[in-house]
Amino acid sequence: MRRAQSDAPIALLTDFGYRDHYAGAMKGVLASIAPDAVLLDITHGVPPQSIAAGAITLRESWRFFPSRTVFLVVVDPGVGTSRLPIAVETRAGARFVGPDNGVLSLAARDAGISRAVRLESTRHRLASPSSTFHGRDIFAPAAAFLSRGTPLGTLGSAVARIKPLHLPKPDGTANGIRGEVLYVDGFGNLITNISRKDVARLHSSFPGKQVSVRIRGGAPMKILNTYGEARPGTILATFGSFELLEIAVRDASAATRLGCGVGATVVARMARS
Amino acid sequence: MRRAQSDAPIALLTDFGYRDHYAGAMKGVLASIAPDAVLLDITHGVPPQSIAAGAITLRESWRFFPSRTVFLVVVDPGVGTSRLPIAVETRAGARFVGPDNGVLSLAARDAGISRAVRLESTRHRLASPSSTFHGRDIFAPAAAFLSRGTPLGTLGSAVARIKPLHLPKPDGTANGIRGEVLYVDGFGNLITNISRKDVARLHSSFPGKQVSVRIRGGAPMKILNTYGEARPGTILATFGSFELLEIAVRDASAATRLGCGVGATVVARMARS
Amino acid sequence: MRRAQSDAPIALLTDFGYRDHYAGAMKGVLASIAPDAVLLDITHGVPPQSIAAGAITLRESWRFFPSRTVFLVVVDPGVGTSRLPIAVETRAGARFVGPDNGVLSLAARDAGISRAVRLESTRHRLASPSSTFHGRDIFAPAAAFLSRGTPLGTLGSAVARIKPLHLPKPDGTANGIRGEVLYVDGFGNLITNISRKDVARLHSSFPGKQVSVRIRGGAPMKILNTYGEARPGTILATFGSFELLEIAVRDASAATRLGCGVGATVVARMARS
Known part of the structure; x- marks a missing residue:
């Protein structure tokens, strides 16, 4: 029924x-x-x-x-x-x-x-x-x-337009994209405003090269498919369920480990090779 | 259905x-x-x-x-x-x-x-x-x-009377009411035992004067209609959804800001004018 | 319906x-x-x-x-x-x-x-x-x-066997059982791997004697029927809703009070008498 x-x-x-x-x-x-x-x-x-x-x-x-x-x-x-x-x-x-x-x-x-x-x-x-x-x-x-x-x-009566919310957008740089952390989830994952499409576009502009990601000027990271591909305790970058680039620590909190929150700068660029 | x-x-x-x-x-x-x-x-x-x-x-x-x-x-x-x-x-x-x-x-x-x-x-x-x-x-x-x-x-069998709970009641003073914080909510708002009726009675005893509120001897505050009438970050008094006087901080926690909890003294009295 | x-x-x-x-x-x-x-x-x-x-x-x-x-x-x-x-x-x-x-x-x-x-x-x-x-x-x-x-x-297709989880088991000692804390609940109760049956077996091996419980070498405690039999603020041992021995503090957190968590040693043994 x-x-x-x-x-x-x-x-x-x-x-x-x-x-x-x-x-x-x-x-x-x-x-x-x-x-x-x-x-x-x-x-x-x-x-x-x-x-x-x-x-x-x-x-x-x-x-x-x-x-x-x-x-x-x-x-x-x-x-x-x-x-x-x-x-x-x-x-x-x-x-x-x-x-x-x-x-x-x-x-x-x-x-x-x-x-x-x-x-x-x-x-x-x-x-x-x-x-x-x-x-x-x-x-x-x-x-x-x-x-x-x-x-x-x-x-009630019609309203012509609802109030928009403007989230910060990532900027293009010479050989990459500069974005920032938009959202910190309960696991301490840092979700950025850089989308999978943004990174795909970068790939197509620099064929044959790999993208590397840095948060707040830290060490460069490759983008993994999922958290579990990293060793426990290591920092990683992946596209999470938001379809946005996120910085995580396998089995721990990236927010705590890195002391980062909303607004922290994240850069994706083509690795020198 | x-x-x-x-x-x-x-x-x-x-x-x-x-x-x-x-x-x-x-x-x-x-x-x-x-x-x-x-x-x-x-x-x-x-x-x-x-x-x-x-x-x-x-x-x-x-x-x-x-x-x-x-x-x-x-x-x-x-x-x-x-x-x-x-x-x-x-x-x-x-x-x-x-x-x-x-x-x-x-x-x-x-x-x-x-x-x-x-x-x-x-x-x-x-x-x-x-x-x-x-x-x-x-x-x-x-x-x-x-x-x-x-x-x-x-x-089961009838019980003649259930156990009562006695919450502290506010006291009348010469020109006002002395109450206390009964409940702290998750936003950090401090809800007191002084009701809207208590304050209305005070108003009717002192016509034409304004009520001012102090918590733990702090600066006197007027009673606002809602949180949003205060500037972000300032302390305010209002009647919240409990229909009880509450002390709040616009967009922040009054409990944290004031270091107050259940039992803190709150006084409402007629302002000198 | x-x-x-x-x-x-x-x-x-x-x-x-x-x-x-x-x-x-x-x-x-x-x-x-x-x-x-x-x-x-x-x-x-x-x-x-x-x-x-x-x-x-x-x-x-x-x-x-x-x-x-x-x-x-x-x-x-x-x-x-x-x-x-x-x-x-x-x-x-x-x-x-x-x-x-x-x-x-x-x-x-x-x-x-x-x-x-x-x-x-x-x-x-x-x-x-x-x-x-x-x-x-x-x-x-x-x-x-x-x-x-x-x-x-x-x-999907059949799997022959699912992955087991091996929790630590308690050990028998000369006159008792040595176990450990398996789970800490939100009240701060410390739930161990020592079952009511384990203690009943101990009782039947040493008829007429009482079991006493110690956590991390602390003071020995009798096993009570429920939290409320202890005075507020005192440490106690009881069989909680898991049917496992647990260490609690009446109206407070044993985890905080004792600074203990998963893995802490708990011993139940026959009291000298």
């Missing part, structure tokens, strides 16, 4: 952490309005108030969910101020609900924005919403109504 | 943390007895053995859940000793299952206790329960049976 | 942590292939790359789940190398999916292995699997198909 088509799954992504009841209170609201929707936690461990980290984890996960999933995304340092609460529909089918501060923008752009509204319908939020917890009072109700089939336009 | 009325959602709140299988083993027991119940994690990150923190997070979340939800609450430093395992029915519809050590009392009182029993039916617990893990062996089975519609009285 | 027999619950156990979207992306894949399966998180907090800790938490939890549960277990330091991805069927009904590095072996042996296959069917994995995230690309699809009733043999 399949669930009714109208109850789409709801995936949650927040920076609420795991100590308090904040994510739990949102689930209570979701279950009250959409009792048959499947709730799926992506993570509540986004670093507090880190819009970029939230946007990156959403971009890296949304495409693996069922196509009509409603993503409830709350990383919201400006809660209660003039930033808008919004909901977005996309050509890929995914819906995104959260603050218009850039956290939705990378995933929504990938999914193809077809329409966005500001959440203003008082019938689709809790009565007397607080000014500090829109996740519970405004975003969760909106996500639950979308899951049940409420049309997007019922929630 | 709605789920059958008899399978109420089960919400979990414990101090088991996220490292071990303890919460997972409870979910296995719940799913074995009540396979159609929706399981909703509130949090497993209550500070270890902190009955007050568990009681506060339960009080702040239960009302957002569907009315017949069964709350499975395990913060149980006295497991295996003489403290009773209990289940509570309330006039609001919510049911609470856990140890009778005060952790249920704030929420149960708010929901209006109509009946409580001690969990003594050996048919409604696992065979040979351990003396260290009643969450898995006694509380989870009881919650699952309640979710499926087993009447409360089947689980 | 019960769910169809073919959609078995899926229980997740990984070392992915709670900061990133890794566990979330797996849930998206599971929900895409098996939208009606109930997903149950055991934990994602296994210490990174700790195969032994993963194997122990799985052994301690699998038997509490519904009998046809599919366990999706990813602690996989060798991802992308020659270690096989496997699925195991057992006489108890449980199915296990994960890397063949020992992490499945303790539970699978307890459940009684009836058949194991390597995961090689390209129709039962994501297209173009990455070399760093088999949890999402290979293991999650296999678990979802098993949940929906796909026969094990469809996923």
Whole structure:
């Protein structure tokens, strides 16, 4: 017996952490309005108030969910101020609900924005919403109504454009690419803004040569296929599941070992040969 | 297709943390007895053995859940000793299952206790329960049976009264209120025992004057509507989602910045003008 | 209304942590292939790359789940190398999916292995699997198909034997047993490899005498029935929910107090009397 088509799954992504009841209170609201929707936690461990980290984890996960999933995304340092609460529909089918501060923008752009509204319908939020917890009072109700089939336009009036998030882009150099660390994961892997395509382009410009990678001027490394090709404890470069160049230490944390974090410089260039 | 009325959602709140299988083993027991119940994690990150923190997070979340939800609450430093395992029915519809050590009392009182029993039916617990893990062996089975519609009285005999938890109350002073920090959340916000009503009463006693707030004798602050009204990095006072006065730092941790925790003194008084 | 027999619950156990979207992306894949399966998180907090800790938490939890549960277990330091991805069927009904590095072996042996296959069917994995995230690309699809009733043999060819994990065993001494700490839980309890049976055997060899326990040559302790029998803050020995001897501190962390971890020596012997 399949669930009714109208109850789409709801995936949650927040920076609420795991100590308090904040994510739990949102689930209570979701279950009250959409009792048959499947709730799926992506993570509540986004670093507090880190819009970029939230946007990156959403971009890296949304495409693996069922196509009509409603993503409830709350990383919201400006809660209660003039930033808008919004909901977005996309050509890929995914819906995104959260603050218009850039956290939705990378995933929504990938999914193809077809329409966005500001959440203003008082019938689709809790009565007397607080000014500090829109996740519970405004975003969760909106996500639950979308899951049940409420049309997007019922929630509020159209917004012409959602706020973009501009991540730093890598620069080309004479014989390579200079990028930087965008994201540090829980294993301490350092994920950069240099894509597999960037490196492929480099290869095709310098046929027959090998690419070598350095972080913060350290020793040059070849790019391996996976972590396990390195000896335990050694530093390595690979294309991880983000399809981005990452610096890792086999069975340990590169962030700790190298003392590096977001913004550290990483250079890929053709090895002298 | 709605789920059958008899399978109420089960919400979990414990101090088991996220490292071990303890919460997972409870979910296995719940799913074995009540396979159609929706399981909703509130949090497993209550500070270890902190009955007050568990009681506060339960009080702040239960009302957002569907009315017949069964709350499975395990913060149980006295497991295996003489403290009773209990289940509570309330006039609001919510049911609470856990140890009778005060952790249920704030929420149960708010929901209006109509009946409580001690969990003594050996048919409604696992065979040979351990003396260290009643969450898995006694509380989870009881919650699952309640979710499926087993009447409360089947689980054991009535208890006349559940153990209360007495949180410190604020004191009135000549021109204000002296309270203290009750709870520190994962963002480092310091939640006090001074309510919005307490401050409204102060306002009505001193019409036309403004309230100012100090923590541990620090600089006086006005009360803002939300975090985002302060400049990033500054200390502020606001009424958060608990409807209690809280001390926060915009985009940072007040607990770390001020070196304060549970018990720190907070004073709200009429500003000289 | 019960769910169809073919959609078995899926229980997740990984070392992915709670900061990133890794566990979330797996849930998206599971929900895409098996939208009606109930997903149950055991934990994602296994210490990174700790195969032994993963194997122990799985052994301690699998038997509490519904009998046809599919366990999706990813602690996989060798991802992308020659270690096989496997699925195991057992006489108890449980199915296990994960890397063949020992992490499945303790539970699978307890459940009684009836058949194991390597995961090689390209129709039962994501297209173009990455070399760093088999949890999402290979293991999650296999678990979802098993949940929906796909026969094990469809996923790949039989493997004769899965890789065992050898935990250290306790040694008999003249008048006792010398064991060691196998696992440290999130409360800081030190779980050893000395079982309740081992101690019962000791008792029967020395009738009328009491067993005393020492860790790292510290003061001898009697074995209590539960944590709450000790005074707050004192060190104690008990048989916890693992049915193994554990060293704990009432309402505090034994690991922190004693500065002990995995491998610390624990001796149980007959007290002089």
